Amino acid sequence: MKVAYQKFGAFTQMDQLMHSVKKQYEKAHPGWTVQLEPIQADENSYYTKLDLMSRSASTAPDVLYEDTFLVNADISAGYLAPIDNYLSKWKDWSQFTPTAKTAGKGQDGKTYGVPMGTDTRGLWYNKQLFQKAGLPTNWQPKNWNDVLTAARAIKQKVPGVVPFNIYSGKAAGEAATMQGFEMLLYGTQNQLWDPKSKKWIVSSPGMKDAMNFLNTVFSEKLGPNPQDALDPQWGTKVSTQLLPTSKLAIDLDGSWLTGTWKKSGTKPWPQYTKVMGATAMPTEHGQAPGKTSMSGGWLLSVGSKSAHKDQAFQLISLALNRQNTLTYDNLASQIAERKDVANDPKYKNSDPFTSFFTGLVKYTHFRPAYSTYPQVSDAIQQAMEAVMTGQASPGAAVSQFGSNVKSAVGPDKTTTSS
Amino acid sequence: MSATDVVARPTGTPAGRPARSHQRGPGIAQKLLPLVPAVVLLLLFFAGPVIWSLYTAFTNEALSGVGAGATRFIGLGNFRRMFSDPAFLSSVVRTVVFVIGSAVIGQNCLGLLIAMLLRGRSRAVQSAVSLVVVGAWVMPEIVAAFCWYAYLNRTGSLNSWLGHIGFHQDWLYTAPMFGVILANVWRGTAFSMMVYSAALSDISPDVEEAASIDGASGWKRLWLVTLPMIRRSIMTNLMLITLQTLAVFTTIYVLTGGGPGTKSQTTPIYMYEQAFKFYNLGYGTAMALILLIVGALFSLVYLRFLNVDEK
Numbered sequence: 001m002k003v004a005y006q007k008f009g010a011f012t013q014m015d016q017l018m019h020s021v022k023k024q025y026e027k028a029h030p031g032w033t034v035q036l037e038p039i040q041a042d043e044n045s046y047y048t049k050l051d052l053m054s055r056s057a058s059t060a061p062d063v064l065y066e067d068t069f070l071v072n073a074d075i076s077a078g079y080l081a082p083i084d085n086y087l088s089k090w091k092d093w094s095q096f097t098p099t100a101k102t103a104g105k106g107q108d109g110k111t112y113g114v115p116m117g118t119d120t121r122g123l124w125y126n127k128q129l130f131q132k133a134g135l136p137t138n139w140q141p142k143n144w145n146d147v148l149t150a151a152r153a154i155k156q157k158v159p160g161v162v163p164f165n166i167y168s169g170k171a172a173g174e175a176a177t178m179q180g181f182e183m184l185l186y187g188t189q190n191q192l193w194d195p196k197s198k199k200w201i202v203s204s205p206g207m208k209d210a211m212n213f214l215n216t217v218f219s220e221k222l223g224p225n226p227q228d229a230l231d232p233q234w235g236t237k238v239s240t241q242l243l244p245t246s247k248l249a250i251d252l253d254g255s256w257l258t259g260t261w262k263k264s265g266t267k268p269w270p271q272y273t274k275v276m277g278a279t280a281m282p283t284e285h286g287q288a289p290g291k292t293s294m295s296g297g298w299l300l301s302v303g304s305k306s307a308h309k310d311q312a313f314q315l316i317s318l319a320l321n322r323q324n325t326l327t328y329d330n331l332a333s334q335i336a337e338r339k340d341v342a343n344d345p346k347y348k349n350s351d352p353f354t355s356f357f358t359g360l361v362k363y364t365h366f367r368p369a370y371s372t373y374p375q376v377s378d379a380i381q382q383a384m385e386a387v388m389t390g391q392a393s394p395g396a397a398v399s400q401f402g403s404n405v406k407s408a409v410g411p412d413k414t415t416t417s418s
Numbered sequence: 419m420s421a422t423d424v425v426a427r428p429t430g431t432p433a434g435r436p437a438r439s440h441q442r443g444p445g446i447a448q449k450l451l452p453l454v455p456a457v458v459l460l461l462l463f464f465a466g467p468v469i470w471s472l473y474t475a476f477t478n479e480a481l482s483g484v485g486a487g488a489t490r491f492i493g494l495g496n497f498r499r500m501f502s503d504p505a506f507l508s509s510v511v512r513t514v515v516f517v518i519g520s521a522v523i524g525q526n527c528l529g530l531l532i533a534m535l536l537r538g539r540s541r542a543v544q545s546a547v548s549l550v551v552v553g554a555w556v557m558p559e560i561v562a563a564f565c566w567y568a569y570l571n572r573t574g575s576l577n578s579w580l581g582h583i584g585f586h587q588d589w590l591y592t593a594p595m596f597g598v599i600l601a602n603v604w605r606g607t608a609f610s611m612m613v614y615s616a617a618l619s620d621i622s623p624d625v626e627e628a629a630s631i632d633g634a635s636g637w638k639r640l641w642l643v644t645l646p647m648i649r650r651s652i653m654t655n656l657m658l659i660t661l662q663t664l665a666v667f668t669t670i671y672v673l674t675g676g677g678p679g680t681k682s683q684t685t686p687i688y689m690y691e692q693a694f695k696f697y698n699l700g701y702g703t704a705m706a707l708i709l710l711i712v713g714a715l716f717s718l719v720y721l722r723f724l725n726v727d728e729k
Contacts, residue, residue: 048694051481077486227572227591371483375696391679
């Protein structure tokens with residue numbers, strides 16, 4: 001039986017989990033071998049390789065590690081098998097929160113994956129650097145301007161450090177879209193998808209404001225050097241080098257960062273609990289509800305071309321039972337989506353930031369998980385890159401984005417908002 | 419005249435030769451027998467993909483989403499989309515700039531220059547220069563590209579040297595097309611040099627001697643005697659390096675990834691992105707066909723310009 005998942009840079013927790021699950025499964029089911037296929041690739045190439053594998057029955061994995069935003073695309077491609085029959089007989093399924101149960105739901109109403117845990121996003125900041133710059137160490141920005149003001153203070157008073165990191169550009173991939181652009185956009189009055197008309201919103205005041213914010217960050221040199229930020233290794237550099245060596249003051253990033261700094265992570269850094277602080281990303285003007293966040297998460301799914309679907313689901317239910325979920329969520333700093341795990345003191349006390357990031361679930365948003373999302377996401381990254389490199393003004397980038405999305409998804413699938 | 423007449427290419431397919439042990443009147447079947455393995459391999463590994471990509475260019479084939487589940491024939495849809503896609507059109511312009519800059523001007527002229535300078539030099543000089551130039555050529559493309567990245571990037575070796583005399587370059591960022599053209603010239607010049615060395619060695623010294631006795635200056639000799647005599651080699655060389663350069667992917671992908679923004683996004687890079695990042699396999703393969711046509715256009719221009727068929 002073949003299991004395909006991602007292993008890249010600082011993200012090795014999935015690999016640890018699967019190695020342990022392989023042992024457990026083979027012990028419980030003598031005669032079966034679990035073949036692990038860790039795909040060493042960044043996010044973009046991971047999906048490409050996974051989809052290439054899924055095209056042919058001879059290479060298609062039995063169990064796939066799937067990002068929630070690609071589930072619909074892969075369902076329409078016919079790569080995934082519905083698992084409702086199995087779920088109805090799995091007593092653990094009732095432990096999953098209602099939101100979690102919909103994470104793997106396709107547009108046909110069937111369920112195609114079991115969530116491993118979710119995540120939220122917020123602002124990480126370095127308390128030592130904040131102290132040097134005379135900023136409060138329990139920082140609570142109320143609006144975008146507060147974030148910029150703090151970054152400006154760092155730039156002025158603590159030379160030699162990057163004041164503020166916001167992922168941007170094509171090299172950062174989905175991190176740019178989600179941790180960067182959408183964390184801004186969903187804090188304005190606008191969003192990316194209009195559920196009423198079922199169309200992509202390609203131009204809105206909020207979108208222009210988000211691009212303006214990005215322009216301010218890079219033109220005032222409050223962000224990283226664009227050339228550094230356009231390095232595909234940038235994300236790994238941020239979490240394993242810049243933050244642990246106090247070379248970066250504010251980082252708009254994910255709840256999972258601590259997974260890298262724990263004992264089992266790729267860059268153990270025990271002092272993070274004292275040095276780092278975390279606070280919510282504020283809305284644009286501080287308008288209600290005041291905070292914003294984005295959530296994603298990954299699923300385990302059964303491949304539609306699998307010849308051993310029963311065993312594949314057995315493996316998934318083993319990998320995501322209470323004990324394994326607890327271990328994984330703690331290792332990878334995931335936000336638990338099983339009630340029994342979420343209430344477990346071992347989970348709650350695993351990390352001083354767990355309760356903060358779990359609290360952001362109230363304010364969170366999900367990406368529009370439609371099959372054209374990857375193209376829209378890429379158009380966003382292009383627009384961001386044009387702005388950060390100064391190739392286009394924010395206004396020009398938004399209109400370029402509009403025409404790119406129109407040509408990718410068809411003009412009848414887009415709309416504008418005011 | 420074919421490429422193998424001018425210079426033996428290590429990647430070329432073996433040409434059919436009569437089997438040595440049957441030199442006296444071998445039958446047709448025996449003559450063709452040695453060709454069979456090559457033809458079978460070609461059919462096996464090339465014909466399939468070629469036919470598949472021809473077909474795919476006219477479908478909505480995709481890696482994920484609806485196109486992967488229910489692929490259908492969409493006629494010229496991909497091509498219509500391409501010609502209303504400004505990103506594609508500007509990628510073609512960049513590709514042409516890349517080919518003219520790095521192949522036609524860079525590799526071709528530099529290769530000819532080195533070959534002419536090497537004429538009549540001592541054996542030691544010839545081998546030393548050839549070793550250096552050909553060394554760049556035999557290096558795997560990815561290795562060469564990483565060398566250039568290490569050399570040109572903001573904290574690379576060029577800057578650490580330039581820093582001593584107060585200069586600084588950031589070409590991969592400020593002039594990415596220049597950076598990738600430079601790297602490709604460095605890598606590909608050896609091929610042109612070898613072609614021209616072989617061609618020049620075929621020119622009898624008597625001819626040039628006669629020209630100089632008639633009073634032709636150095637430039638005139640080059641323009642009126644030497645170049646016309648090797649124009650078939652020029653033609654072959656230009657065609658081959660053009661086709662090679664049109665398809666260059668690794669060098670650009672490693673050096674700039676097509677960026678910053680889309681400033682160095684040539685058609686092969688854009689094609690890769692469409693096919694493997696946006697999952698539009700059909701659209702990507704359709705672009706490959708257009709690239710083929712661009713190559714054919716270049717060849718036509720060369721044929722016309724160099725009057726190769728004129729007796």
